[in-house]
Amino acid sequence: MQRKAYVSGAAALLAALLAGCTGSSTDGGPTDGSNPGDSGTATAAAEPGRYRTLPEPCGAVDPDTLDALLPGILQIADENQREKAYEGTATLTYDTDRKVGCRWKVESADATDHLFVDFERVVSYDNTVSDDSQAEQVFATRQTAADLPEPTATESATESAGETPGATPSDAASASVTPSDSASSSSSTSPSPSTTPTDLQPRVLDDLGDEAFLNDVLSSAGSTAQQRTVTVAFRTSNVIVTIQYEEQPATVGTVPDSKEMQDRAQKLAAELADALSG
DSSP: OHHHHHHHHHHHHHHHHHHHHOOOOTOOOSSSSOOOOOOOTTTOOOOOSOOOSSGGGGGOOOHHHHHOOOGEEEEEEEHHHHHHHHEEEOOSSOOOOTEEEEEEEEEOOSSSEEEEEEEEEOOOOTSSSOOOHHHHHHHHHHHHHTTOTTTHHHHHHHHHTSSSSSSSSSHHHTTTTOHHHHHHSTTTTSTTTTSSSSGGSSEEEESSSSSSEEEEEEEETTSSOOOHHHHHHHETEEEEEEEEEEESSSSTTOOOOOOHHHHHHHHHHHHHHHHOOO
16 A cells, blocks of 8 residues: 555656646646647748759850850860860869869950859758748848949939929039048049949849849059959859959950940859759
8 A cells, every 4th residue: 555655646746846847727837748739849940942052053054055155265276275175264162062162264365354153053051941942041141332322312312403493414413422422433443423324323223033133343453454344243042143244355454345344244144043943
């Protein structure tokens, strides 16, 4: 009889301990150890990104596209050297499933052109954050770093100045420049409104991947020719693609054509986006 009483006491103690861990009916916790519908104890893992691998970067650009971006390639007389120019040079990477890139550099009689294409597959290490959401955050950080101008600020200021009696084009230009704009325009790495029309200024792009932007920078290194760098970046699911296209004329005083370079870079971006979606 004493042994039976001891067992009953131990069972009662165990039941009390379990009740303290799982809660009771009075505090809203389950009394039978089950937790149906309890979101606090089981969280569904976030969806993985669409892409698990990346394309081979040096083979991702069509030869005809390279001809347009790098005109000097067709001027290379030696066939072996021309083939090597088409191949490009792969960038150093330690994980080809996460980040790959390729560079091309071709000189011509008129200019030296550089092309860089980079693919990055973003992976979230937080089970509550999807790969797509993580890639969206990474892309937003890069777009912010590009410091794109407000899309309608210049146009609105120009229209406002145009409605003012006696306003001149110089008045309109002055009205469109804020103190911060004035400071940034003095930098040698920022495109000048006098050389880059409003519709060619750095901006967000529509109809390219899930989101995209374009940057256009005109720089000058002392007495050398001005170099223009056009960057197009876009995101498709959890992959971010960056295209950097540079041109430096052989003649001092020559300015690379902004529209031509932007058109070429955007054409390549559209081709790569289609290839990823296919």
